[in-house]
Amino acid sequence: MDLAYIINELGEEREQYFEAVAPPIIQSSNFASKTVADMRYKMKHEEDEYMYSRGNNPTVTIFEKKMAALEGAEHAVAFGSGMGAIAAAVLSQVKAGDHVVCVKRPYTWAKNLMRKFLPRFGVEVTMVDGKDIVNFKEAMRPNTKLLYLESPTSFTFELQDLSAVAAFAKENNCVTIIDNSFASPLHQNPIAFGIDLVVHSCTKYIGGHSDVMGGVVCGSREHINQIFKGEFLTLGAVLSPHDAWLFIRGLRTLPVRMERVAASTHKVVSYLTQHPKVEQVLFPFLPTHPQYELAQRQMRDNSGQFSLYLKAARMEQVDKFCDSLKHFLMAASWGGHESLIFPVSATYASEEMKSDLPFNMVRFYVGLEEPEYLIKDLEQALDKM
Incomplete structure (x- = not known):
């Protein structure tokens, strides 16, 4: 069909x-x-x-x-x-x-x-x-x-x-x-x-x-x-x-949106993997990902989500980076036209809510904005961190 x-x-x-x-x-x-x-x-x-x-x-x-x-x-x-x-x-x-x-x-x-x-x-x-x-x-x-x-x-x-x-x-x-x-x-x-x-x-x-x-x-x-x-x-x-x-x-509009998101995410991930303040990017469509071949076999293309570990010794550094972003909204979910972040450190509000993931992890969703626009935003926020 x-x-x-x-x-x-x-x-x-x-x-x-x-x-x-x-x-x-x-x-x-x-x-x-x-x-x-x-x-x-x-x-x-x-x-x-x-x-x-x-x-x-x-x-x-x-x-x-x-x-x-x-x-x-x-x-x-x-x-x-x-x-x-x-x-x-x-x-x-x-x-x-x-x-x-x-x-x-x-x-x-x-x-x-x-x-x-x-x-x-x-x-x-x-x-x-x-x-x-x-x-x-x-x-x-x-x-x-x-x-x-x-x-x-x-x-x-x-x-x-x-x-x-x-x-x-x-x-x-x-x-x-x-x-x-x-x-x-x-x-x-x-x-x-x-x-x-x-x-x-x-x-x-x-x-x-x-x-x-x-x-x-x-x-x-x-x-x-x-x-x-x-x-x-x-x-x-x-x-x-x-x-x-x-x-x-x-x-x-799902096909055209997914095509745009996939292409933009690759560009944003490529920038972040080279940045000295980024420890690691978790993204199945990176050739260095341990399950890259499985991702290629099971999925036709990537989507817009990935996570990264910042080189941050203190939670305040992560908070500073996230708070400095101007064009990534801080919110749950993904899939809309707007790009989003979800900092794991936000769950550290109480022991009951606390994630078992490290505080320096931030999940990203890349939306429909121009990737260059998003990369400039990431660059200025990483500089401030």
């Missing part, structure tokens, strides 16, 4: 809504039935019918069809946040007495789900270094039901060998879930490597404008229907029709 067709045409039945070029926002919370038999059928087959927008909604369906196609999946279900998608996908695969193997240092709230939430309900979790398949094998137990991946990870950008992990999971009757938000569906398709379920924080590259929040789970129709009838309908973390419309808008 052509990328242009998916983004611009798939799911858009324009003859049904006055040939409007942009699909309408079907804001209705519920949908009428003409007969009792009709309503009875909808209730029995709610996963495929329009009855109540806490289940299916026509605008949301268009978005779900596009996301499933972009990931090479049979089906998808959209949520009101990326964490809603992650939680539903994970909870759909475990019960009390089960065991999960999860990569170390996943997205913060996914880690919270693994370490604090699941154990409350009798689900044990083992966190492993996902760079080596041996660590998954050594963590495996008879009651292991799920392997949770994030490749690359959110701050340290460590990869997992998706083909190897997927094959191992299938040998042991385990389901695999991956957070693919770093790469976007344009740069990595985990299902092609054998992964079962792919989750995205659509808040990031899919939305692309830092003005909408949502998530999606893509996978087989069997898995998605299981989530829809269980965690989705029960917990109610649904995506609104208006937000689905914003994501459809975001998809229109």
Whole structure:
């Protein structure tokens, strides 16, 4: 299926809504039935019918069809946040007495789900270094039901060998879930490597404008229907029709945005790797990165995130650098038009919040600004540090 067709045409039945070029926002919370038999059928087959927008909604369906196609999946279900998608996908695969193997240092709230939430309900979790398949094998137990991946990870950008992990999971009757938000569906398709379920924080590259929040789970129709009838309908973390419309808008420009971000990031990273005040840059598409070959094999291109370690003996030096930046906003997330930083030192506000990463690490996202504009900003901030 052509990328242009998916983004611009798939799911858009324009003859049904006055040939409007942009699909309408079907804001209705519920949908009428003409007969009792009709309503009875909808209730029995709610996963495929329009009855109540806490289940299916026509605008949301268009978005779900596009996301499933972009990931090479049979089906998808959209949520009101990326964490809603992650939680539903994970909870759909475990019960009390089960065991999960999860990569170390996943997205913060996914880690919270693994370490604090699941154990409350009798689900044990083992966190492993996902760079080596041996660590998954050594963590495996008879009651292991799920392997949770994030490749690359959110701050340290460590990869997992998706083909190897997927094959191992299938040998042991385990389901695999991956957070693919770093790469976007344009740069990595985990299902092609054998992964079962792919989750995205659509808040990031899919939305692309830092003005909408949502998530999606893509996978087989069997898995998605299981989530829809269980965690989705029960917990109610649904995506609104208006937000689905914003994501459809975001998809229109996704290819051109990702192309610009990839090229600009290379230029910014190239500058920083040569700077005497930068200790190390963590970026999978650097030839010096230990997993460079794996990144080349699994991903079609880089995206805009990387981290660096500053040559700083004191936290005040890191703070000075970050505070001196004029054109990088200090904020969470990524994927919008604006470039961002997230200093690990900000988490040192209390012991409860404190990251296990060093204070001299700063995560970057390169947006749509001219790379030369960003490099000048970095240069003056590094001088002040």
